[in-house]
Amino acid sequence: MSGRPPRTGAAAGKTRDRILDVSLAMFNERGEPNVTTNHIADELEISPGNLYYHFRNKDDIVEHLFARFEAGMDGALTTPDDRLPTLEDIWLQLHLVFEAMWQYRFIYRDLVDLTSRNRKLRMHFARILKRAGESATAVLQGLVRAEVMRATRPEIDATAQNILLVTTFWMNYNVVRGGSTEKCPHDLTQGIYQVMMLIAPFLRNAERVHLHTLAQAYVRA
Amino acid sequence: MSGRPPRTGAAAGKTRDRILDVSLAMFNERGEPNVTTNHIADELEISPGNLYYHFRNKDDIVEHLFARFEAGMDGALTTPDDRLPTLEDIWLQLHLVFEAMWQYRFIYRDLVDLTSRNRKLRMHFARILKRAGESATAVLQGLVRAEVMRATRPEIDATAQNILLVTTFWMNYNVVRGGSTEKCPHDLTQGIYQVMMLIAPFLRNAERVHLHTLAQAYVRA
């Protein structure tokens, strides 16, 4: 009847999931380096010992959260079908990607330190970047094939890289430039806008106008 | 005759400077969060107590290094004269900026955490970003005035933002994508290339070809 795992006690899986959820919230809010296992236990009103019953160590928690994130990102990066992409498709996909990143934004906040300290995270993040790069390149090539834009191969490659870079670090940039810390979907929307502006100059005139009109509706910079 | 401060002993200022130099080297190599005051003292073969004679705390060291960095960056951001910029001017200025950043790359490695924890750093970094933004916008407008490129005001604004973002986070991006960790001037050159590629699509045909030719000579992606 219940959705709980069968082989375990009454509240089995419950505490474990609560630890992950609360850890995620606290990591996102204060930054992973500034949240200790004791903080997490305090917030959950459980003992530190209990926390260590469910997870070997702090990195274990981080890795499980990362796995969740990776799954979400894989979903967001999946190109649904084989028809040529439109600008609206790209806008939507970027929205999915930014949303996935936002949910696990602690990963991006301290990305270099996190991936430097933990080999597993490093490998998995590299894998995500690789997939994202392939996706970006494919989309740009699709736009060229659809004759929506014109670009040479080197231009596509450089632009794909810049799309990854701007996407990966938009949230950090927004913080250090003094953007609001709150979710404020506007901040993400502006990130999407910045990415679209990487593509805009390659568009044919009609589509470029179309995009700028689209953009003005969504963004007030 | 000597450049030493007059009121102090023989080696005055010497240890202090050595602390700054060694701290910088260690921060750059391992990341500031992973270098303790004890590590620094060990490396210098002085006592921790001695270190704390020269600096109130670790943040004090970081702030002094940041001040050095800010001075260097101010220099790199200074536009020499009032004539309209050429593509070569931009290439050169980007080189100066990237070099200044590279020397103090620890700041960029953990930028969000650093600026979140320390109000002073946050304010000063915001100031640098502001100056850089003004410089980028001015240069783009200069290119338009020189009729080297064509762009609307919104295009210039978005591109200026993307220039800041790519410049600020290029080194981080290069690390997480698995780029070499060594100085390897090639890595910085590729960052400069990525920034130039933000401008390229706005250039008129002749200049765009010129830039791509220029770029091919410098970069092997």
Added chain:
DNA sequence: GTCTATATAGGGATAGAC
């Protein structure tokens, strides 16, 4: 200016009772 010694605090992690 430099050292030794030490205070203080906190984080990560475990043992063993319940």
Added chain:
DNA sequence: GTCTATCCCTATATAGAC
């Protein structure tokens, strides 16, 4: 599954002798 108690270690920072 959970708690209490605790250990170990490391980091920052200070006091006081030299």
